Amino acid sequence: MKRSLNTMTIAATFALAMPALAAPTMAAGLLDQVKARGSVSCGSNGQLPGFGLPDAQGNWTGFDVDYCRAIAAAIFNDPTKVKFVALTAKDRFTALQSGDVDVLIRNTTWSSSRDSQLGLNAAGTNYYDGQGFIVRQSIKVNSALELNDASICVQQGTTTELNLADYFRANKMKLKSVAFAQLDEALKAYDSGRCDAFTADASALYSVRIKFSKPEEHVVLPEIISKEPLSSFVRHGDDQWFDVVKWVLFGMLNAEEYNVNKANLDEQMKSENPDIKRLLGTEGSYGEQLGLTKDWVYRIVKHVGNYGEVFERNLGPSSPLKVTRGLNALWTKGGIQIAPPVR
Amino acid sequence: MTVTSAEDMVFVQRVPAKVLPPPVTQVGAIGWARTNLFSSIRSTVLTFFTAGVLVWIAVPIIQFLLIDAVWSAKDPTACLPREGHEVGACWAFIHERIGYFTYGSYPPAERWRVNLFFLLLAFGSGLMLWLDAPRRGLGAVYFFVVLPVVSYILLSGWPLIGLPRVETDLWGGMLVTIVVATVGIVVSLPIGILLALGRQSNMLAVRFLSITFIEFVRGVPLITVLFMASVMLPLFVPPEFSPDKLLRALVGMVIFAAAYQAEVVRAGLEGIPQGQIEAAKALGLRYWRLNSSIVLPQALRITIPNIVNSFIALFKDTSLVFFVGIFDFLKTIEVARLDPKWSGPNTSLTGYAFAAIVYFFCCYLMASYAESVERRLGRADRR
Numbered sequence: 149m150k151r152s153l154n155t156m157t158i159a160a161t162f163a164l165a166m167p168a169l170a171a172p173t174m175a176a177g178l179l180d181q182v183k184a185r186g187s188v189s190c191g192s193n194g195q196l197p198g199f200g201l202p203d204a205q206g207n208w209t210g211f212d213v214d215y216c217r218a219i220a221a222a223i224f225n226d227p228t229k230v231k232f233v234a235l236t237a238k239d240r241f242t243a244l245q246s247g248d249v250d251v252l253i254r255n256t257t258w259s260s261s262r263d264s265q266l267g268l269n270a271a272g273t274n275y276y277d278g279q280g281f282i283v284r285q286s287i288k289v290n291s292a293l294e295l296n297d298a299s300i301c302v303q304q305g306t307t308t309e310l311n312l313a314d315y316f317r318a319n320k321m322k323l324k325s326v327a328f329a330q331l332d333e334a335l336k337a338y339d340s341g342r343c344d345a346f347t348a349d350a351s352a353l354y355s356v357r358i359k360f361s362k363p364e365e366h367v368v369l370p371e372i373i374s375k376e377p378l379s380s381f382v383r384h385g386d387d388q389w390f391d392v393v394k395w396v397l398f399g400m401l402n403a404e405e406y407n408v409n410k411a412n413l414d415e416q417m418k419s420e421n422p423d424i425k426r427l428l429g430t431e432g433s434y435g436e437q438l439g440l441t442k443d444w445v446y447r448i449v450k451h452v453g454n455y456g457e458v459f460e461r462n463l464g465p466s467s468p469l470k471v472t473r474g475l476n477a478l479w480t481k482g483g484i485q486i487a488p489p490v491r
Numbered sequence: 492m493t494v495t496s497a498e499d500m501v502f503v504q505r506v507p508a509k510v511l512p513p514p515v516t517q518v519g520a521i522g523w524a525r526t527n528l529f530s531s532i533r534s535t536v537l538t539f540f541t542a543g544v545l546v547w548i549a550v551p552i553i554q555f556l557l558i559d560a561v562w563s564a565k566d567p568t569a570c571l572p573r574e575g576h577e578v579g580a581c582w583a584f585i586h587e588r589i590g591y592f593t594y595g596s597y598p599p600a601e602r603w604r605v606n607l608f609f610l611l612l613a614f615g616s617g618l619m620l621w622l623d624a625p626r627r628g629l630g631a632v633y634f635f636v637v638l639p640v641v642s643y644i645l646l647s648g649w650p651l652i653g654l655p656r657v658e659t660d661l662w663g664g665m666l667v668t669i670v671v672a673t674v675g676i677v678v679s680l681p682i683g684i685l686l687a688l689g690r691q692s693n694m695l696a697v698r699f700l701s702i703t704f705i706e707f708v709r710g711v712p713l714i715t716v717l718f719m720a721s722v723m724l725p726l727f728v729p730p731e732f733s734p735d736k737l738l739r740a741l742v743g744m745v746i747f748a749a750a751y752q753a754e755v756v757r758a759g760l761e762g763i764p765q766g767q768i769e770a771a772k773a774l775g776l777r778y779w780r781l782n783s784s785i786v787l788p789q790a791l792r793i794t795i796p797n798i799v800n801s802f803i804a805l806f807k808d809t810s811l812v813f814f815v816g817i818f819d820f821l822k823t824i825e826v827a828r829l830d831p832k833w834s835g836p837n838t839s840l841t842g843y844a845f846a847a848i849v850y851f852f853c854c855y856l857m858a859s860y861a862e863s864v865e866r867r868l869g870r871a872d873r874r
Contacts, residue, residue, distance in 0.1 A: 194816075194818070194826055195825070195826050195829050196829075197829055197830060197831045198831070201826065201829060201830060202591065202595075202596060202818070202823075202826060202827075203830070204587055204588055204590065204591055204827075205590070205591070205596075205599055206590075206591050206594065206595050206596030206597065206661070206663060207596065208596075231658065231660050232660065233660070233736075233816050234816040234818065235816060236814075239718075239722060242722050243722065246722060246723070246725040246726045247725050247726075248721075248722070248725045355831060358831050358834040359834050359836070361572065361836065467831075468831035468832060468834070469831060
């Protein structure tokens with residue numbers, strides 16, 4: 149609490165010193181400020197393949213990045229009106245607290261302390277991650293439960309290592325872990341045959357697999373042994389902005405659920421389905437209630453795509469990472485991604 | 492006794508003896524090698540040892556960088572090792588990403604502006620570095636007044652004259668490295684000189700302020716200064732007034748470099764004999780005249796190696812701006828190597844090798860120029 153207290157003191161001092169300048173900024177909500185500024189400032193990860201990485205032209209691409217672009221599309225009808233700020237794991241929360249960024253979408257796990265003590269709100273979980281295993285196809289293992297007595301390469305001193313021990317103890321299996329100080333060393337050891345399996349966050353497993361000398365000989369096992377809901381974060385104290393960030397994700401999920409995508413968007417605008425009518429704003433004024441426009445979901449899908457399209461493009465089979473939907477499939481398709489209805 | 496002519500004296504040589512070349516073992520390559528490489532047993536052993544080490548290091552490097560290298564490829568799989576075929580450096584990766592390394596995220600349609608900036612800067616530096624250039628005064632005006640204004644308009648844009656705005660968060664790569672290094676070098680030296688003079692001033696307030704500034708800035712790491720500038724500043728200033736991110740980093744760099752430059756220049760100032768200053772005062776020279784005509788020209792000449800030394804350090808320090816989320820040259824390489832599209836085992840190595848080559852080239856240029864200036868200005872000392 150200390151940090152935010154200091155921030156308050158500084159802000160208060162400033163408000164006293166420059167009342168004329170500071171007053172209007174205190175009054176206007178962040179959504180209005182963003183609209184006036186003409187761009188969303190989005191704290192993101194600049195070096196995680198699949199989630200946030202500049203391409204050959206220097207354009208930011210990735211799953212988290214597209215969430216930022218969807219927010220810009222909903223507000224401005226223009227997905228390029230985003231200012232990306234590359235943040236490290238260390239300074240991401242400071243940047244959000246100090247107002248340097250409007251929203252933090254940087255593969256950040258939602259946990260109780262981050263949601264409360266840091267003065268932030270987790271707005272929406274765009275990716276359910278968790279710790280997983282990768283093994284060589286040749287050892288013919290189809291489940292993590294068959295890893296009894298197998299040697300497992302892991303990075304030392306991480307929660308990954310603790311989760312691994314917990315999992316093996318809980319399932320009464322014998323663990324032979326081989327720990328390395330650096331993730332790279334652990335990876336090299338596995339690739340050269342020192343261990344039977346390698347464990348890390350599942351999303352990372354896919355991006356490391358393509359670095360192996362023969363990627364096609366390795367499979368990621370279906371078990372996920374820890375939960376890491378990666379979410380977007382906003383500051384405490386601005387509920388309207390919180391709603392916007394939250395509902396942009398829900399809009400994308402609903403669009404996928406009702407099969408509204410880039411290709412059939414204009415067709416769906418004529419749909420008679422009341423759910424789709426409400427979603428696309430041909431009926432009711434649900435977008436305006438959020439402080440956006442009626443056609444907010446139309447804008448998102450037109451410029452960025454629905455949740456499934458974004459997943460497919462950045463992480464799915466048509467990307468080099470080839471991540472399966474797993475937990476991130478819609479609730480109607482065996483996953484846990486579910487969005488409240490627009491009504 | 493008969494007088495005989497010289498012709499009769501058969502033992503007198505009349506034609507000069509033929510000049511023989513020195514033995515082959517004493518001159519040329521062999522002679523040089525004998526005196527320098529194999530003059531004694533110890534020297535011979537050392538020679539073979541050094542040659543062995545060189546071969547041991549150089550052969551794999553050349554093998555990797557040149558012989559096994561993939562020079563160009565249509566698709567990234569060419570850089571992946573295949574059965575029975577070693578693959579070295581993946582230059583095709585550098586080739587595809589060179590635009591990103593040079594301009595960062597600068598919009599491709601506007602990149603000609605960056606090229607023009609590079610040209611103008613090269614022209615200006617050429618003028619400044621060419622010591623015999625005609626009309627150096629005009630050159631200085633161009634470099635210190637025209638160039639900064641034109642570059643600013645060119646790079647960040649001015650919609651009124653048809654140049655769309657390009658926010659600095661899109662700048663990156665070599666562009667950022669060069670902008671930060673140039674601004675750091677050009678702005679920090681004058682400030683450093685003023686601080687050095689201030690530190691020796693008779694006026695208590697000036698001296699105290701200079702000493703405080705120098706000691707405070709030198710006492711904290713550069714990363715801390717950059718971090719303060721980029722993360723803490725927005726806490727004190729409302730968002731609308733908080734300066735641009737690149738500007739914040741620039742100010743941090745300049746402040747830092749100026750403090751170091753001040754100490755370098757002070758070393759030169761201390762090296763000027765007190766007698767010269769007293770003599771100049773006796774001639775009636777006032778403070779600024781005394782410093783600009785007598786003290787500084789000599790002091791700066793003595794300190795050129797140190798000044799350039801800190802310039803080189805500053806050039807390499809520019810890579811620290813990535814801590815505040817700015818993608819400089821090195822950072823663009825670090826990021827690009829992560830791209831799954833180029834996920835070959837040698838992509839990272841190639842990227843770092845390329846960075847090393849570029850940094851070495853730039854720093855070596857600076858060092859060579861400094862050496863030539865030093866030789867030229869030091870001519871008087873050697874007479």
